[in-house]
Amino acid sequence: MEKFQTFTGVVAPLDRANVDTDAIIPKQFLKSIKRTGFGQNLFDEWRYLDHGEPGMDVSQRQLNPDFILNLPRYQSASILLARDNFGCGSSREHAPWALQDYGFKVIIAPSFADIFFNNCFKIGLLPIVLEVKFLDQLFREVNQTEGYALTVNLQDQVLIKSTGEHIPFTVDTFRKHCLLNGLDDIGLTLQHAEKIKAYEQKRREQQPWLFV
C-alpha cells in the first residue's frame, strides 16, 4: 500500500444518499479476477447512456451529459463529496478499487456503510465522516466555485480550504498509522502469531469440535 501523503485536489459533489455498491460498480464488472481497471466503469449505469459490459472500449461509449462526474469542471477530481450511508449494499471491495482506480483518494460523507468504510482503509482510500452542516457548506461552495479544491492533511486530521479555513476530522488512530506508513496489516497481525497459536491451542482443548 502507498503511503498517504498530504495533497490538494479538486472536489466533486455527488448529492445522493444511500449510494450503493451496485451503483458504484455494477456486478457485470465483478467477473474480473484482478484488482485493477475498474475505474473506467465507476458509476457505469449513471455515467454512460448505453449498457456497459466488461471488455467494451469505453472511449466508444456515449457519456451521459447530465451525470455530475462527466462535467468538464470535475474531470480531475480526487475528492468526492457524498451523502448519508455511502457504500451500502454488497461487501465488494471492487467498489473502493473502482473509486481509487478512477482517481479518488478521499470520500467525504456524513456516514458510510460499515463494510465499505473498512474496505477503503485496507487499500489506502480515506473515508472521512463530517457533520452534515460542514458537508452542506462544502456542497454549496463546490457548486458555486469552478475548480474548487481542498487540501487533505491526514497527519494533522484537517481539511484546508483555499481560504485557509480548517475543518478538523477524526480518524481511528490505528488506521491512521497504517495509512500514513503504508503498512500491510497482515504483516502487523503476524507479529502476534505466537498469541494466535496460544489462543488456538486453548480453544482446541475447550471446544475440540471446532477443529475436526
Added chain:
Amino acid sequence: MYTLYDKLWNQHLVHTESNDADSMALLYIDRHLIHEVTSPQAFESLKLAGRKPWRVNSILAVADHNVPTTGRNQGINDPVSRLQVDTLDENCEELGITEFKMHDMRQGIVHVIGPEQGATLPGMTVVCGDSHTSTHGAFGCLAFGIGTSEVEHVLATQCLLAKKSRTMRIVVEGKLGLGVTAKDIALAVIGKIGTAGGTGYAIEFAGSAIQSLSMEGRMTLCNMAIEAGARAGMVAVDDTTIEYIKGRPFAPQGDLWDRAVAYWRTLHSDADAEFDKSITLNAAEIRPQVTWGTSPEMVTTIDGCVPDPANVADQIKRHDMEQALKYMDLQPNTPIQSIMLDKIFIGSCTNSRIEDLRAAAEVIRDRHIAPTIKLALVVPGSGLVKQQAEKEGLDKIFVAAGFEWREPGCSMCLAMNDDRLSRGERCASTSNRNFEGRQGPGGRTHLVSPAMAAAAAVEGHFVDVSKFGIS
C-alpha cells in the same frame, strides 16, 4: 450481564492494543466461507506475498454467484464467469481447501450450504467475502461479511482486525398474522429503522415471535440485517437451533455433541444485559410487505399505496423518493395491489430454503401463473434443497403452475449469470436488494416473501396472500 454479542466477542478475542472500547481488536475466526467473486484477488495476493492459509480446515468453498441455473452439463458459457469459477477450483485444489464444485449435489448459495452442512455452528465466528454472511447469525454465532483484503487477512492469519460494535435488540412479541413471514418482519424492521438504522450495531432479534420462527425464518431475518445497515444479526440458541443442527455432516457427534450442546445452551443474552438501543414491534401489527422503491427501506404494506414525495419535508429524502419513483416508473398514491408484474423470482440466500419453497408451493398448488407473467423462476438454494423439494413433489406443483424449476445458485438475485430482467421489466422477487439495476440494467424489483411472490404470480399483480386459503 452480558449480551450474546459480548459473549461471542469476548470468546474470540486474541489481542487488543488497549482496553479502550474503540480500539482495534484481533478476533479469531472459526469458519471462513469462500465464493468465486470475492476470493480470486485474495488468493493472488496471498501467493505473491509467499503466504499459505493458516488453517485450511476452517475453510469451505463453493461457486454460487456465476453458475448457470440451466444446462449445467454444458459448462459455463460466459468465458469471464467460467474463468472465475475455474480460478476458485484451482485455488482450492492447490491449497487443499474443501470445495463443493458445480456438479456436486451439495453445491448451492454459500449462505444456504453453510448451515445445511452444519458447517455453521453456534458460538462460532463466521466470515465470508459477502455481506449476507449475517445470515449465519441465526445460529447464535457472530457472522459478518468482509471485503477481499480481509478475506486475504483471514486466510493468512485466521484472524480479523475489528472494532466492537454497539448492540441493538429488536424485540418482536406476539403472534404473526396469516401469511406473514420472517421476510415481512425483516422488511417491517427496515421500514422502521431505515437502511442505515443499524450502522455500527450488531442486532440481536428476540421476543416470542422470533422464538417461534423456524431456523429458515431466522436465517431470512438475519440475512436482511445487513439491509438495515448492521454487519451482524443474531438470534439466541434454543431447542430449535439444536434440533436443526443435529446429524448434519459437519456437526459434532457422540461425546463431542453433548459437550458442544452444553456450551451452546449458554449462548443467549443474560436477563439483565444492557443494549445500546432497543426497539419493539408487535407481531400482530405486521402486514405482508412490498417494497416500492430502490432501497429496502422504501417499503409499505400490501394494503398500502406508493407514497407521495410531496408530503416529505426533508429535501434529500424527497429527492431520493422522486428519483426512485422515476426509476420504478410508479406514480405517487398508486395502490400496491394494482401494480402489474412481468417476472417472478423465488430464490436467493434470503428465501430459497425448503420452507420457502413449501410456502410458495402451497399458494400455487392447483393454480396457474397469470398469462401476463413472462417468466416465473424457482431457484432452490442448494442441490440438497432441490432434491428435498423434488422428493416432496414441489417441483411438479411449480412446473404445472407455469414456473421454471432451475439448478441452485444466486441467479436473478444479482443477475451475474444469464437470469436477469430486461430494461423496464418489473419483478416480484424474494431476494434482498431492490437497488437500481440489481436484477438487470433498467429492471425494477419489488421485494416480497415467497408466498407473496407466488400469489402475485397467480394474479399478475400484488395481492394479499392471506386471501389464498393458506394454512
